[in-house]
Amino acid sequence: MAKWGEGDPRWIVEERPDATNVNNWHWTEKNAGPWSQDKFKELFSNLKITNNLADLKVNEIDKCEGEASANNRKGKLIFFYEWNLHLKWSGTSESGKTYSGTFKIPNISEENDVSEFDITVSIDHDDDDDEGTQIKKVLLKDGVATVRSQLAKYVTELKQEFTKGMILPKKDEVKPNNVVNHTSGFNKNKVNMMPVVSDKKQLGTKLDVTTINDTQKFQCKAIEFYDALTRIEMVTAFTHGPVKVDLFKNGTFQLFGGNISGEFLELEPGKKIVQTWRYKAWPPGHHSTVTLSMEEKSDHTEVTLKQTGVPTSEAEVTKGNWQRYYWDSMKQTFGFGSFIH
Incomplete structure (x- = not known):
């Protein structure tokens, strides 16, 4: 629901150049x-x-x-x-x-x-x-x-x-042949992928890692949030590009043009997703572990993110990119983000 006196964007019919199924409202x-x-x-x-x-x-x-x-x-x-x-x-x-x-x-x-x-x-x-x-x-x-x-x-x-072609772009939305920058995933120019050496006398290098924690609220059922991250058609919609999702234990996934990849470890519909998760530019073979816990409230679903094993030098930008490429995009695509305040 929108704030009092404001229109809910899911109810607003936007213009489209071809006047076809504006705002994707019609069945x-x-x-x-x-x-x-x-x-x-x-x-x-x-x-x-x-x-x-x-x-x-x-x-x-x-x-x-x-x-x-x-x-x-x-x-x-x-x-x-x-x-x-x-x-x-x-x-x-x-x-x-x-x-x-x-x-x-x-x-x-x-x-x-x-x-x-x-x-x-x-x-x-x-x-x-x-x-x-x-x-x-x-x-x-x-x-x-x-x-x-x-x-x-x-x-x-x-x-x-x-x-293909089922979710139509809205007015002024980026066209499919221009989404390279958006679907390429995380901003490589802001990420320093060099591992941190914790002991200069050590022959190899030891990657300094940390944990990211975040809590978000979504105006949807818990199962709808779960579906948005596991149903290939919904993942395709909010990531704006081809994806791979093998939805079973030890099944793999690839998002944002292959920049993000991993493997499903636990799948509890409407409850929890545990997966290995890595950014392509991270040191070879290094994966973090992402746990997404969903708790359905009376008027929204609260989602808790815990990501362990994130290179410390990239923790801030990684958390920011979860916000931009996952949370904000999901809320905009599916209408999960409007609340009464």
Whole structure:
């Protein structure tokens, strides 16, 4: 909500040169169904299942039922998809015997993480066929892992493909071909990346590090803040450039043209994100650890940042860049920053 007597920027219709969906207020939708079907065919045609027991592969899609769409509502990207897939597989054992069967995935949807998709395996063989039984065990481990990896690619590429053009620039906003300075991340001219030598007699160098602490208030639900930092379409929107987000434990991320990168250590939706985090110009191999804790209040969400292992010489500029490139940009992009005072 805005201050008394002032307009809430989310309610103000701004001019756009093309007069299209001003301020991204109206609901817009793109049908992602045909694209998804083509993508599934690409991902699951002659897909080799790596293992040491048999020559196995996914041949083709036997059944593909469902739908997918990308939606822009009030500047927020929302993806809906629900699919039921049956995949044919075949293989040859070490003895030369051929086998075949099906992978079934009935619950591919945005309501579940890729790791939660149910994947079952069927195999056409006699119950007393020991070799077939061993192959099924391989399929339950290596086969399911391979299929799940391809499904993760589908989700990532769906969001990357349909993020394009969904969030339209506002009046006087920087155009995509002019965002190099903004998306390049942190200001290299202000950052001295030389490590601090704590002992001149030491043969190597020891990096002097410190901890950054910060607390911010956002006018949104805790889960909305969490989504803004983990859903690829929302991360793309507030960073204004291509990103990589593999949302699972030990999954990696890259933001601001690769200048910021790291790995997810803990993910608790609406509660906490723990990640390794490094700036590209830091000494090779040096990572800090970022902990973002979310506490939902009656009218806002309080976010606490703790970043350990930050080079001391860059602590001030790093904290300032969190404010500029994360907090301010998120508040401006998603309307998380208006309060009654």
